[in-house]
Amino acid sequence: MSNYPYPQVPRFETDALGIHTSYYEIGERNGRPIIMLHGMSTSADSFREMMHELADEHWLIAPDIPGFGYTASTTPYNFPHLVEWLAAFCEALHLPSVVLLGHSFGGTLAVTYARDYPEQVEKLLLLAPAVLSSGGYPEFVKRIGVGLGLIDLGSAVSQSKIWVRRQIKTPFYNPDSIDDSVWDRRLADYELARQSADVLKASAFHDLRPFLKNLHHEICLIWGENDGVVPPSDAEVLAGQFPNSQTHIVPECGHAPMIEKQAEVQAIARQFLR
DSSP: OOSSOOOOOOOEEETTTTTEEEEEEOOOOOEEEEEEEEETOOGGGGHHHHHHTTTTEEEEEEOOOOTTTTSSSOSSSSSSHHHHHHHHHHOOOOOOOTTEEEEEHHHHHHHHHHHSSSEEEEEEESSSOOOTTTGGGGGGHHHEEEEEEOOSSSOGGOOOHHHHHHHHTTTOOGGGGOOOHHHHHHHHHHHOOOOHHHHHHHHOOOOOEEEEEEEOOOOEEEEEEEEESSSHHHHHHHHOOSSEEEEEEEEOOOHHHHHHTHHHHHHHHHTEEE
């Protein structure tokens, strides 16, 4: 935590599938890009700490997914469309095969992309991925709607900043341990989150369970033991489905382990990404 406040990672723009796309990039272009896919109601800036700390060894690229951050909104909002956007993004940047790092909703997108473009993916590092969310719908919608402050299943733009500032702390196990600069960033993310309701709708009809056993990539799962958004019990279920996976449960940690338990997550990531 001594490196706070972290400066913003350099941000760039490109066109992918006709969608104006914003992305952050840092590290040496060593021929092995790591694409980082953020969760719902946040943005690629949620990886700011991790990008700065891993840039000494890795090439890290984090796009704002359509409808979030500085990337334009899109329609139709479903996973097949988002997969094609991600494929077009990789093509626009002339990337070789990639490592995918996905958090929550971004983890679902990562797994879907690996299913549809297996030869374009080397490994997957998944942080509390919402891969099994469709099986728990509508319970999942209720849980994540409350946990992320989306009571009306819309974006938080319509809510007061005081209310949102309180809600953005709920996914964390110990919000008092988080640097104040993080809350300002997450508040800004909420104000730019325009398609959170569309993510929930898309997730409800996107069942990946029949395909998980066919995913033969090396996969690393990281979960906060106290995650109140995507239950840690999902980790055991996924580990039983993925043919080649490892699982790490992080104590005293909520739904954003890359922020709440930075040292632990970064150490696991470095080991896995070797």
